[in-house]
Amino acid sequence: MTHADLRADMLRHLTYSFGKDPEHAHIRDWRMALSLAVRDRIVDPWFDATRKTYAGGHKRVYYLSMEFLIGRLLEDAIVNLGLLETARDAFADLGVDFTEVLENEPDAALGNGGLGRLAACFLDSLSTIGCPAYGYGIRYEHGLFRQSFVDGRQVEEPEDWLLQPHAWEFQRPEAAFEIGFGGSVDESGRRAVWRPDEMVVAAAYDTPIVGWQGRWANTLRLWSAKPVRAFDLESFNRGDYVGAAAPEALARTISRVLYPDDTTEQGKALRLKQEYFFTASSLRDVVRRYLSEHDDLRAMPEKVAIQLNDTHPAIAGPELVRLLHDEKGLPFEDAEQAARGCLSYTNHTLMPEALERWPEELMASLLPRHMQLIERIDQAHAKANPGRKVTAIEDGEVKMGELSFMMAHKVNGVSALHTGLMKETVFAELNRLHPDRIVNQTNGVTPRRWLLSSNPGLSRLIDDTIGNGWVDDLERLSELESHIEDNGFREAFAEAKASNKRELARFVRETEGVEIDPDAMFDIQIKRIHEYKRQHLNILETIAYWRAIQENPDRDWTPRVKIFAGKAAPGYVFAKKIIHLVNDVARMVNDDPVTSRFLKIVYLPNYNVSLAERLIPAADLSEQISTAGKEASGTGNMKFALNGALTIGTLDGANVEIRERVGAENFFLFGMTAPEVVARRTVANHAEKAIAESPELARAIGDIEDGVFTMDDPERYRDIAQNLRGADYFLVCSDFSSYYDKQREVDAAYRNRDEWNQKAALNTARSGWFSSDRTIRGYMNDIWMARSAL
Ligand code: GL2
Structure with a gap:
């Protein structure tokens, strides 16, 4: 199908299915016209499949x-039918912004x-x-x-x-x-x-x-x-x-x-x-x-x-x-x-x-x-x-x-x-x-959506390096390994990531009004908010890092952007407090003239599939920090690794298998194992003991209790602090030190950018097993x- 054919089909639908004159068509009309034109191409294979199933x-x-x-669904269908360039050209002819058309779909x-x-x-x-x-x-x-x-x-x-x-x-x-x-x-x-x-x-x-x-x-x-x-x-x-x-x-x-x-x-x-x-x-x-x-x-x-x-x-x-x-x-x-x-x-x-x-x-x-x-x-x-x-x-x-x-x-x-x-x-x-x-x-996850379509830059590089057989045979990504030694490949890999990060920085500036430096490490935790997923462990570590920078602002800190997204169940009060806390900390930290060169926090609202498609290709570090034994598998973890992010994570769910495949040296492991978690819960006052052993943690919790981030309402996070000091069922305190120290290893690793790129590329090359086809x-x-x- 040529772009002229597709354009003709769209114009026909615009006119006869929607009764719109192209002169007066809105983006939504174009999106609907394109959708129907693409859908027309699916109906025949669909009927064929049904006939074959009966016949066979x-x-x-x-x-x-x-x-x-x-x-x-539109982009997915276009990509699967191999019509991406055709559709782009058809819209170029019409003078309509193709990206805007795709993004118009709810x-x-x-x-x-x-x-x-x-x-x-x-x-x-x-x-x-x-x-x-x-x-x-x-x-x-x-x-x-x-x-x-x-x-x-x-x-x-x-x-x-x-x-x-x-x-x-x-x-x-x-x-x-x-x-x-x-x-x-x-x-x-x-x-x-x-x-x-x-x-x-x-x-x-x-x-x-x-x-x-x-x-x-x-x-x-x-x-x-x-x-x-x-x-x-x-x-x-x-x-x-x-x-x-x-x-x-x-x-x-x-x-x-x-x-x-x-x-x-x-x-x-x-x-x-x-x-x-x-x-x-x-x-x-x-x-x-x-x-x-x-x-x-x-x-x-x-x-x-x-x-x-x-x-x-x-x-x-x-x-x-x-x-x-x-x-x-x-x-x-x-x-x-x-x-x-x-x-x-x-x-x-x-x-x-x-x-x-x-x-x-x-x-x-x-x-x-x-x-x-x-x-x-x-x-x-x-x-x-x-x-x-x-x-x-x-x-x-x-x-x-x-x-x-x-x-x-x-x-x-x-x-x-x-x-x-x-x-x-x-x-x-x-x-x-x-x-x-x-x-x-x-x-597993589908490589069509989670690499080919969401990360066109990296996909193109992979195609150019090993051909496009990986799209429905993802284990073929292992063929990339022999190219990782090659400087040219590593630079191109790094540039694909850098370009995704620049694009995300633009998006964050336009939607949130927050400036983030594309050269800083993009550290991302995106998922539903739940105590077992421990977004509060992440924000405690962020507070501790902020304090460390404040105390020693002239040191050569590794710049980071902490990105969060995720919804809390409407009735889950604790989870909603965690969101509020992250936003309060973000406001304070982002305005800090001393530290903001090194640390920014962004909580993007309304996390959904489309936002994930934007964030994952731009990640350097993937946060998979659940209490071991609680996350059945995780699938976000796989999407990040596939797109060349390194994981900081516990031995939980599919993290275990990801680490086995990408190699322990390309994964930042911390925290207790599932059996250690069970044993730790029987230790009397485990949280109190952990707090006593970590001045960084003690100070971070103290900051929350003292209302450092909530001058207007110092009591706001009392219950979070109380939970941490008391029952702490998900063992945030007991895993804190191990997490904090590992993050400092992450800082150091990120400073050696070439080695980091190599590890990132190995994550991609070795993630083929995580295809949902398998x-x-x-x-x-x-x-x-x-x-x-x-
Ligand atoms: C979940 C698990 O929590 C998650 O670890 C797993 O990856 C997915 C898919 O198997 O299933 N269970 C569940 O109820 N939700 C999940 O995400 N919502």
Whole structure:
């Protein structure tokens, strides 16, 4: 396709799809026109993929996820179709700024963080590999809230990406299911019959997801909740206009908002409704599709693999048993076996407060038949495993992790360390009873978005050095290693980074009004705010460094810019305080005439996928400093290493594997190991002792307590200081010295810029294993028994 063809297609859409004269087109009109022109190119490969799947009788993978954090889709599609230059040229002809067009697209923020972004990377890899697959989720009207700061405090505003027409989806009025809630179970007949007393319609919206070079495209099918009857005419005629619109409002509530918290479980009825809503519609769709080609439901596992992304869709176990047993008439045992043959479950966290448990009472009132089936599944498990202690129901609650485990043929963790801990802790007994069930699949990230498209400078250099085979075979980055000795290559590598940093400095100046020096070290921590991720460890170290510079301003300090971004759950008071603290410290430090040559702090608001794409390519140092044993994997850590940042981190999650691969000498390790963390917690007054041993830490905490950063309100951070001096569950104090000292090693290392560049380039060259293509192949071989249809 030439740029003239693309331009003609855009002009046609502008005119005939949107009724706009090019003379009066806004950036948004151009963006929509380009999106439709690009989408047109995806439809044929998409249809082809569906035809091939049917014709070849291929097994299909169904990825059920409450979250798909896909971000912008236009550039991704353009890059995968190889149309980047074509589109750039088409806009040059038209005199329209292409970058502005791309940046006009709102982020689809249908996820909280790593778990949702992983699902999006998996979609890209499934299509690139040509594995027939569907992503199933919820079409939230409001994705993750928009964050801004007022006097340094986080303020949340609703996100409304669907207020404008969405270019990528196709509505499927024919694919709709009625989903019930509540009611009773009639057991008078041969089969139990559930009679719900509330019904909503699940309506499907399909987005094609095209893989690298347009060879294959899968479908992301998102469900939107609608009323069975849109409008209550009777109420309207009575003059009750609010009542007339009530059915619509009530039904729509289910797919209205994404819950903005991924680390605590609040057991809200609406959340359980959301979970059942999308799981039940997806499973009905799966069974319908299977029966359109086959008739033996017992053989379903040969053609159907269903992955549960965390326990959010865990109700899939009982629901699939219900469909096969109650509705299709299979004996319970056969239904259970067929369901288990299809289902597998990914665990993403060991933190007890994040593991879902639902009150039996709530489950029984919202899903009465499912509650009965959960009991039956649990009893069957007890019978098959005499003497077992573990149960799916305990203290009046249904434990969704245990239920998922019992109903899955495979259960996986997301990094080697996490999978090991899963076996030893949360699922210790279940692992003993089913020793082959738990497997590891270390997370990965798509190189199309996280290198090729977000870091064009570095990508070009890699292409010029080893060709472009790395894009769908990322391990080929290892071919770069032999070039690292070459001065010319190292300089070009350094220049790609420097150019990304200059671009970020411009962005920070324009959006925040803060001047940062592109020659300083860019030290970046971007992720959700949580005590276990320890942004407060980072800011304490920053305060200590600031004091050290103040005391000795004539020393030759290594200039740094500390960059933070990330949202706190609206109800997570401590996390919000951490944000406020960072902003307060930033204000003081950035204005300090003595130190500001050496140290700047920037907290960028509204962290999302697009901002990550801007920040990661410009990083020198990646902060991965969670309390060991708490971060299941991390995926940001992989994106940074791939883009040539060095990591400062603990032995947690995938950091362990990153360090193994990039080499211990190219990774700044600090802190306690997971077993040391457990032991340290038993030491009386561990925090107090750590503070007594570190004058830097004592002073930093003292500064916070004395109101150095909060002259207007010295009490503001009392509770943070108290927490640090007291329980300090996440061991910020105990890891402080090790972290502070390691940061000084980082300073020294950064001064030898050539050696640093070499280490950075080695990080890129050795990160090929962290491609989500590798992860997906692992799932296909070890869990789904699925093959590429290409
Ligand atoms: C998470 C884990 O916290 C994170 O370590 C992991 O990388 C991702 C993806 O496996 O899953 N679990 C979770 O609930 N969220 C995560 O990011 N939100």
